[in-house]
Amino acid sequence: MKPYLEKISSKVDLTYEEAADAMQLIMSGESTAAQFGSFVTGLRMKGETVDEIAGMASVMRKMALSVNYDNDLLDTCGTGGDGLGTFNISTAAAFVSAGIGIKIAKHGNRAMSSHTGSADVLESLGININLTPDQVSECIKISNFGFMFAQGFHPAMKHAGPPRREIGIRTVFNILGPLTNPAGAQKQLIGVSDPKVGNIIAQSLKRLGSEAALIVHGNDGLDEITLSDFSQIWILKNGEISCEKFYPESLGVNIQSLSKLQVNNSEESAQMIESVLDGIQGPSRDIVLLNSAAAIFISGHSDNFQDAFDKAKHSIDSGLAIKTLNLVREYSQKLND
The missing domain is CATH 3.40.1030.10 (Nucleoside phosphorylase/phosphoribosyltransferase catalytic domain)
Incomplete structure (x- = not known):
């Protein structure tokens, strides 16, 4: 996570792949609460980009429980x-x-x-x-x-929930x-x-x-x-x-x-x-x-x-x-x- 924090703190945008990797670290519990707080606060101060948001969302989608419903929703x-x-x-x-x-x-x-x-x-x-x-x-x-x-459909978000509430x-x-x-x-x-x-x-x-x-x-x-x-x-x-x-x-x-x-x-x-x-x-x-x-x-x-x-x-x-x-x-x- 540290290389990504370095980039964000320097107001440098992450690529789609970097954002996805950072999200993987968050959702697997490999990043600390302090790193999570620094990451999301740094992103907000810098301004989130389309690549960053889409990269993070792609990981969340893959790790979520899915509802199978064959119809327009x-x-x-x-x-x-x-x-x-x-x-x-x-x-x-x-x-x-x-x-x-x-x-x-x-x-x-x-x-x-x-x-x-x-x-x-x-x-x-x-x-x-x-x-x-x-x-x-x-x-x-x-x-x-x-x-x-x-909370029930994104079980991997358990690592982000508590620090997110504190922020x-x-x-x-x-x-x-x-x-x-x-x-x-x-x-x-x-x-x-x-x-x-x-x-x-x-x-x-x-x-x-x-x-x-x-x-x-x-x-x-x-x-x-x-x-x-x-x-x-x-x-x-x-x-x-x-x-x-x-x-x-x-x-x-x-x-x-x-x-x-x-x-x-x-x-x-x-x-x-x-x-x-x-x-x-x-x-x-x-x-x-x-x-x-x-x-x-x-x-x-x-x-x-x-x-x-x-x-x-x-x-x-x-x-x-x-x-x-x-x-x-x-x-x-x-x-x-």
Whole structure:
């Protein structure tokens, strides 16, 4: 690891192969906690490159437990680290998308630097998050939604988990999580808290062979499509990457403050998700609809955002979204028996 630390500390980029080798050392436990901390902090200070991210992601993918599911899969997730304390918007959007028949393979973890991670809020919703690969596959088949708890599907990450929690800031691992879906989801909606990371993630996914991805960043710093401002979006489709601005008003949604979307813990986040899926009106519904529209669009189930937005509204208003949540809750708990 020392040669790589020397390069990074000198602001020299690693090659794809060097980054992959460094990741192998981390995941095999051959690097110390101090070396790990220096490595990820140094990368952040230098700025992570496409080669570094793709090289590290390739090793994580190889060492992960895999979910075999022969169908189109979509993941909705974010890098976290925006510090805005909102409820788990991409998790809510996953249920809305699943409600209209999109197969969701959601990959997530507990909170590292926020109030609530996707694993935390799903537990608070009464969902069993500790499923085996076969059980996740079965859950997707039954309900259109399956959750892969990162800690369970990346056992080699046990060496990185404790020092990562101690560091407590955004690192390359916030970026790697969305790139290492154990079910190999080829379509993704990814939120980023740092706009400099958006294009890098799009380029990394292109190098890793992703079919389609929509990367989003709110101009207010939110790692979702936001309500309070425009959002920057990067679209990866057919091997090409485009970048544009998205305005809530384009779908008839008024600009609103994020204050009513903030929560203190996973229980509050779960309550907000259920209220949205139950059809309660308000800013929480609006932001879920915007992000669900993005997910539905990039999944290929709609050709444009307006049609995707209408389908998201139908998923909630018809009761399909809350039905999906209840089915996932019931079926995942049965797997405990």
